[in-house]
Amino acid sequence: MCPGCEIALAAHALTEPPSVQPAHPALADLVDAKHPPGLEPDEPSGDEPLYAARKKVYPQRVTGTFRRIKWAVLLVTLGIYYLLPFVRWDRGLNEPSQAVLIDFATGRFYFFFIEIWPQEVYYLTGLLIIAAMTLFLMNAVAGRIWCGYLCPQTVWTDLFQAIERWTEGDRREHLLRDRQPWTLDRVARAAAKHFLWIMVAWWTGGAWVLYFADAPTLVKNLATFQAPFVAYAFIGMLTFTTYALAGWMREQVCVYMCPWPRIQAALTDEDALNVTYRYDRGEPRASLKKAAALHAHGEAAGDCIDCQQCIHVCPTGIDIRGGPNLGCIQCGLCIDACDAVMAKIGRPARLIGYDTDNNIRARQQGRHASFKIVRPRTLLYAAVILLVGGIMSVTLATRRNDGLSVIHDRNPLFVRLSDGALRNGYAIRILNKTLQPQSYELKVSGLPDAQVEVIGSEGSSGGSPIIYVGADQTREMRVLVTTHAQLGAGSPIPMTFTIVAASGGAGASATDHFIGP
Numbered sequence: 001m002c003p004g005c006e007i008a009l010a011a012h013a014l015t016e017p018p019s020v021q022p023a024h025p026a027l028a029d030l031v032d033a034k035h036p037p038g039l040e041p042d043e044p045s046g047d048e049p050l051y052a053a054r055k056k057v058y059p060q061r062v063t064g065t066f067r068r069i070k071w072a073v074l075l076v077t078l079g080i081y082y083l084l085p086f087v088r089w090d091r092g093l094n095e096p097s098q099a100v101l102i103d104f105a106t107g108r109f110y111f112f113f114i115e116i117w118p119q120e121v122y123y124l125t126g127l128l129i130i131a132a133m134t135l136f137l138m139n140a141v142a143g144r145i146w147c148g149y150l151c152p153q154t155v156w157t158d159l160f161q162a163i164e165r166w167t168e169g170d171r172r173e174h175l176l177r178d179r180q181p182w183t184l185d186r187v188a189r190a191a192a193k194h195f196l197w198i199m200v201a202w203w204t205g206g207a208w209v210l211y212f213a214d215a216p217t218l219v220k221n222l223a224t225f226q227a228p229f230v231a232y233a234f235i236g237m238l239t240f241t242t243y244a245l246a247g248w249m250r251e252q253v254c255v256y257m258c259p260w261p262r263i264q265a266a267l268t269d270e271d272a273l274n275v276t277y278r279y280d281r282g283e284p285r286a287s288l289k290k291a292a293a294l295h296a297h298g299e300a301a302g303d304c305i306d307c308q309q310c311i312h313v314c315p316t317g318i319d320i321r322g323g324p325n326l327g328c329i330q331c332g333l334c335i336d337a338c339d340a341v342m343a344k345i346g347r348p349a350r351l352i353g354y355d356t357d358n359n360i361r362a363r364q365q366g367r368h369a370s371f372k373i374v375r376p377r378t379l380l381y382a383a384v385i386l387l388v389g390g391i392m393s394v395t396l397a398t399r400r401n402d403g404l405s406v407i408h409d410r411n412p413l414f415v416r417l418s419d420g421a422l423r424n425g426y427a428i429r430i431l432n433k434t435l436q437p438q439s440y441e442l443k444v445s446g447l448p449d450a451q452v453e454v455i456g457s458e459g460s461s462g463g464s465p466i467i468y469v470g471a472d473q474t475r476e477m478r479v480l481v482t483t484h485a486q487l488g489a490g491s492p493i494p495m496t497f498t499i500v501a502a503s504g505g506a507g508a509s510a511t512d513h514f515i516g517p
C-alpha cells in the first residue's frame with residue numbers, strides 16, 4: 001500500500017468511532033492512544049545494529065497538579081531571568097544602578113546591596129558549595145526534582161514543546177503530520193514553530209548579555225548597532241545553543257550529555273522520594289475487559305490498564321513502569337496522566353506517585369509506609385548549607401571597607417646599602433570600598449628601626465607615608481622598608497603593614513617578612 005493511502009486510512013481510523021463499543025466508554029480514547037492506528041512500533045528483528053538512532057519523542061499535553069506546578073515554576077524562573085537586568089538599585093553617585101550586574105570593566109559583581117570585589121572571589125567558592133549541597137539535599141529529599149522543575153534545560157525545553165504543540169498540534173496530530181508529505185500547511189506550521197523557537201532563543205541570548213552592562217543602555221546600543229561586537233557574538237552563540245539544546249536535542253541532553261543523572265544515581269538512597277510506579281498495586285496489568293475476565297476466573301488483576309498514557313506524556317519518552325530509569329527527570333507528568341486515567345475508571349489516584357523504595361517494600365510486607373525526611377544525609381547537607389551560609393553572612397556583614405595586600409619582591413630578596421643598612425622591597429595594594437576618596441597612613445611594625453618609603457606617595461605624616469585612593473578604587477604602590485638594626489640570626493622577621501584612613505574607620509593590615517642575609 002502506498003504511504004499516502006496508509007496515512008489516509010490512519011487519519012480515517014482516528015476520526016471514526018470504533019465499531020465495537022468498549023465496556024467503559026471513557027476508555028476508548030485511552031485504549032486507542034496506546035498505538036494510534038497506522039503507527040504501531042516496529043517489531044524487533046533480533047539483528048539490530050549496536051547504534052540506536054534517536055526515536056523522536058512526541059510528548060502529549062497533560063493537565064494536573066504537577067503540570068500546574070511546572071507552569072508556575074516556568075513563569076517565575078523565566079520571568080526572573082528575562083526581567084532581572086532591568087531591576088534598578090540605587091548605590092549612589094557614579095555607581096551602577098543595576099540590581100544585578102557583572103561588571104568586567106571594574107571587576108565587580110553587584111547583587112542588590114552586595115558588592116563583591118575580585119579580591120573577594122572566595123564568596124563564589126562559598127556559593128558553589130551551597131549550590132552543590134542544595135542539589136544534594138534536593139536529591140536526598142525528592143530525587144531529581146532539580147531536573148524535573150528547575151533545570152534550565154527542562155524549563156526551556158518545556159517552553160519549546162508548548163510552542164511545538166501550539167503550532168504543530170498535540171502528540172497524535174503531530175505524529176500523523178510528520179508522516180505526511182510536505183504540504184503548504186505543514187511547511188507553514190513548521191516555519192511558524194522554528195520562527196518562534198528562534199525568537200525565544202534570541203531573547204534568551206539577549207537577556208544574558210544584559211547582565212554584563214547597564215541593561216537599558218545596552219538594549220539601545222544593540223538596537224542602533226552601536227554595541228560592542230562581543231555582545232552580538234554572545235547573543236548569536238546563545239541563540240544557537242538555546243535553539244539547538246531546547247528545540248532539537250531536548251531529552252538527549254539529559255540522557256547523554258548531563259553528568260548529574262550519573263552523580264545523582266550514586267547519591268540516592270532508598271528513602272529518597274522518586275517518581276515511582278507502584279507495581280505492588282499496578283501488577284499484573286490488564287485492560288478493563290481482561291481484568292473483568294481475570295476476576296471472573298478468580299484471578300488477580302492490578303490497577304494498571306496498560307493504556308500507556310504515562311509514556312505518551314513523558315518528555316523523555318520512557319516507561320516509568322520499568323523501574324528507576326536514567327532518563328526519568330522526575331517531572332511528575334506521568335503522575336498527572338495516570339491520575340486522570342484512574343479518575344476516569346473510578347480507581348484511586350497515585351498509581352504512579354512520588355514514593356520511596358522502602359515504602360513499596362513496607363506495603364508489600366504489610367507494614368506502615370512513611371517518609372523519613374530527617375536522615376543523617378539530609379542533616380549533613382543542611383548543616384553544611386547553614387554553616388557555609390552563616391560564615392558568608394557574618395563575613396559579609398562585618399567586612400571592612402578598606403583592604404590591604406602585600407607581596408614581597410621575589411628578586412632581590414634584600415639589598416645592602418652603602419651605609420650598611422638593609423632594604424626590602426614590597427608591592428602593596430590598597431582597596432578603598434567606600435564611596436568617598438580616602439587618604440591612608442601606612443605604618444609598619446615588628447621590625448626594629450624601620451623606615452618606610454612609598455614611591456609616589458602624597459607626602460607623609462609623623463614619618464608615615466600618606467597614600468591617596470579614589471572612591472571605590474584600588475591603588476598599587478611600591479614600598480621600600482629600610483633598617484639599620486643588626487638582624488643577626490633572627491631573619492626573616494615577621495612584620496605587619498597597617499593602613500589607617502585619615503577620616504577614621506577600622507583600617508586594614510597584612511603581614512609579611514623582612515629578609516636579611
Ligand code: SF4
Nearest residue numbers: 304305307308310338
Ligand atoms: S501506569 Fe497508569 S497511565 Fe501508565 S499505563 Fe498504567 S494505567 Fe495507564
Ligand code: SF4
Nearest residue numbers: 314328329331332334
Ligand atoms: S517517567 Fe514520569 S517523571 Fe519521569 S520523566 Fe517521564 S513523565 Fe517525567
